[in-house]
Amino acid sequence: MDKTSFIGKHIDYADTPVLWLNIDAFDRNVIRMKEFCNKNSVIWRPHVKASKSPDLALRLINSGAVGITCAKVSEAEVMVAGGVRDLLIANEIVGNTKINRLIEISKIAKVCVACDDEQNIQDISKIASDSNVIIDVLVDLNVGMDRCGVHLDKAPVLAKLVSDLPGVRLRGLMGYEGHVMGLDSDDKRDVSKDVSELISVARRNLESQGFEIEICSGGGTGNYWHSASLGGINELQAGGGALMDVNYMEQMNVPNHEYALFINAQIVSTTVPGQVVLDSGWKTTGRHTGLPKVVSHPDAKVKSLSAEHGMISVDSNHSFNHGERMTLVPHYSDSTVLLHRNLFIVKNDIVEDVWEISGSGALQ
Ligand SMILES: Cc1ncc(COP(=O)(O)O)c(C=O)c1O
Known part of the structure; x- marks a missing residue:
């Protein structure tokens, strides 16, 4: 075309x-999210799994996002090819084929990945150290969604493994609370609070064992006004709210x-x-x-x-x-x-x- x-x-x-974007409305949504983050001293790393466009990702970064969050290694490749240089893949990257692709991206851009499994950490460590690169890792916590992520008690085992192995560097924790997004307003506030507390407990627990926890990442468009103000996270992943849709507006009541x-x-x-x-x-x-x-x-x-x-x-x-x-x-x-x-x-x-x-x- x-x-x-x-x-x-x-x-x-x-x-x-x-398909079209009202760029003024988009920019106003972006300003709302960024200002909310600023007010709460939270870094904004919006998820681009919905928008899938490097141009849009760069506009978010030019508007104050520190980088982007994405879901897949192929999505990250597209973003890097389009000029993005700071990415979190908020997902488990499993298997040598994908890990090798992750390593290639990390030669061009800063990449961080979520892990919830010892073998997966060992695999990333091996391929990364053989390639002379370092992959940043967030230990993925299950904060109640029951999708990926380890139980609170297991986080120190993974943190220690990442800290001990070459080719990987512990950056912090991730706890994504997808189960919260569709809740009614009181429940949403309460469960977001529980999630925030759980992340804080995990962080304190790791810090008391000597681990440095720089990043605590989570939050989605459906609850960001809670998650980014409760103190559990210091990096917000919410991104779709920049586009908005009927689901966010009417099912998740994003204000x-x-x-x-x-x-x-x-x-x-x-x-x-x-x-x-x-x-x-x-x-x-x-x-x-x-x-x-x-x-x-x-x-x-x-x-x-x-x-x-x-x-x-x-x-x-x-x-x-x-x-x-x-x-x-x-x-x-x-x-x-x-x-x-x-x-x-x-x-x-x-x-x-x-x-x-x-x-x-x-x-x-
Ligand atoms: C890991 C992760 N982070 C954040 C989000 C929130 O994304 P959004 O704000 O675009 O709804 C999701 C949504 O599915 C997710 O899976």
């Missing part, structure tokens, strides 16, 4: 479906953010009374957590999605034409952006730039 042909033109010039990520679709059929059909189904919007929301037409509502069509209920007294556009907000940016190759950057309806989503499909 020749992106220059779109720059300076109205977003309606781009064919549908088109004071605004929608920044949109899809423009067009009507391709009006044969059923009270309904229009858009050229955007779940292959365009994703539907992992729910249905997208129509924001351009007050009475229009997504009824259902098939692969390539979105069925929208509309006021039957109002007439709609083929080719008319509607604007949708994805339900969950994380399961939407990766379906697209380009993100149109829009200011006051005019395309300023087109960013490649070069991390789409980066799953290894």
Whole structure:
């Protein structure tokens, strides 16, 4: 795609479906998150698993993020190729193939990785020391999500192993509390507090045994206003809130953010009374957590999605034409952006730039 042909033109010039970012709304969300971190003396390392674009990652860094968090080694490769130089892979990197890829990245950028297993630490240590590089490690704690991470009691064993082995350096702890994000407001505050306390206990425990714990990392968009103010973490991973979506807004009740990520679709059929059909189904919007929301037409509502069509209920007294556009907000940016190759950057309806989503499909 020749992106220059779109720059300076109205977003309606781009064919549908088109994924676009209201860059002013994005920047305002970023400022909110960064200012919240500043106020609480927490470093911001936003997760880019949803946005998957190095250009977007660089904009976050230029706005004050220390670096980025990502989920996969292939995602990290894309970010490094795009110019990012400070990354946390907040995930376990297992197997020699992936560890070798991690080592290659670490020759160009500062990389830190989460570990919850002794064999995994030994494997990273061996390959890193054979390659003369040092990989930073966070001991991954299970803070109640029951996904990855060790129990509090096992953290010292892993910390000692990392400290004793060559090629790896202990930087601190990670405790991601995914189980908190969808809770109601009181429970969210209380469980975030429990998580924060657990991380603090783990930290004190390790420090009392002589380990230096520089980083305690965690927090997501669904609870960052708690996690970043409770004292347990000093690095925040929340990132998706810069884009925002229906899931963050209505299921996680993220306060004071605004929608920044949109899809423009067009009507391709009006044969059923009270309904229009858009050229955007779940292959365009994703539907992992729910249905997208129509924001351009007050009475229009997504009824259902098939692969390539979105069925929208509309006021039957109002007439709609083929080719008319509607604007949708994805339900969950994380399961939407990766379906697209380009993100149109829009200011006051005019395309300023087109960013490649070069991390789409980066799953290894
Ligand atoms: C390890 C980790 N950190 C942080 C997050 C939060 O990301 P976001 O703020 O984009 O929702 C997630 C979400 O799945 C995650 O898995």
